[in-house]
Amino acid sequence: MLQPLKIIIADDHPLFRQALVNTLTTQFDQPMLFEAETVTALDEILTQHQDADLLLLDLNIPNAHGFNTLVNIRNSYPHIGIVVISGQEDKVTVGKAMSFGAAGFIPKSSPVEQMVKAINAVMAGRQWTPPGCEDLSAVTLDSMSSKIASLSPRQHKILMMFADGLLNKQIAYELGLSEATIKAHASAIFLKLGVHTRTQAVIAMSQLYLDKTPLTAAVEEV
Template identity: 40%
Template sequence: MTHILIADDHPIFREAMVNVVTASLPEPSLSEAASLDETLTQLAENEPDLLLLDLHMPGMEGLQGVANIRNAYPFLPLIIISAEEERHFILQAISYGAMGYIPKSMPRLEMQQAITQVMSGRVFIPTSVIGSTSNHASQPKAPNLQELCLTRKQQQVLERMILGESNKQIATRLHIAETTVKAHVSAVLRKLGVQSRVQAILLLTENSKA
């Protein structure tokens, strides 16, 4: 049974997310928290399969709370929920290790898509962000991955990057040094023609939907 923790300080929104999760997954086990302290307590008692996390509930301090949770639970799938819809903020949230971002104004069906996509091991970025990125003049064209000539290890690192994992997480997964991961990440970004991990995720997410 899939265990989902919904962390938000607004009871009405938690109830709404319960309905979204129930419609997204077969018979999920659900628990709720209304503050960062409550969230950390529940994580310590029973780490869930997915955390839906409000950025502005008590104790969070925005993305710093995300960083704290990510440091303590590096492999926990995490979707941020927020009323903030600015593109640069959403991209920053993904760079902090979130595997998905759900604006509170997002239609219910898209929320369900976000949950199922992250539960399948992929990063979810709102279509509004991908669309605005695609229309940006400096955005590189989505690459043909078969033509990038990545080594086997670079392919493995890229796969973990797409999942939103940090260099430390990738090093643990692949049993290699963190400095080696950094070298592979730099090589992958260079071959993709982008400057950051977030740009790489956006580029490859768009490519997968083409």
């Protein structure tokens, strides 16, 4: 007997989440649906349901830091198909999402039929991009974006926590590690990115943001 699809919906707009729930419930055979409106809630769901088949991810959920959550989840859960669902649907955004590991990209303006077609394509092991974005060969990642994408899942998670302004001792507590281990990870992150401080690392990370939102300076620690 086939197991029902296990799908996670990560979006901070309740009405849009409900619309997706209604669509998935009517178009698929009794799917198991889980909803998250923040990155923290998404992390909890992923930890509990690592066998999820699909993640529908809005790049703008709180604390997502643009493409950074996509990169982190892609590296941490390579078996889960990720479909980005976004209100930003320009070719550069689509191209970067696909380069960072998304299996599909669905504009929020898409009709229901197109969303269902996209999800079916991804579940069948194919990639999906919206009409007009079939050729993304001209969209390339800059050097720093590639370096950030090369970080290990743990290193990338710590970098995101730097961006949230957490101190080493706070990060150590959250991850169940020692401060010395966090400092060692920080040194490795700086080396990979070619920077020397937390602030420089966070500024580098902003290359994966969707816009030019001003950054909160990271707290510097030795």
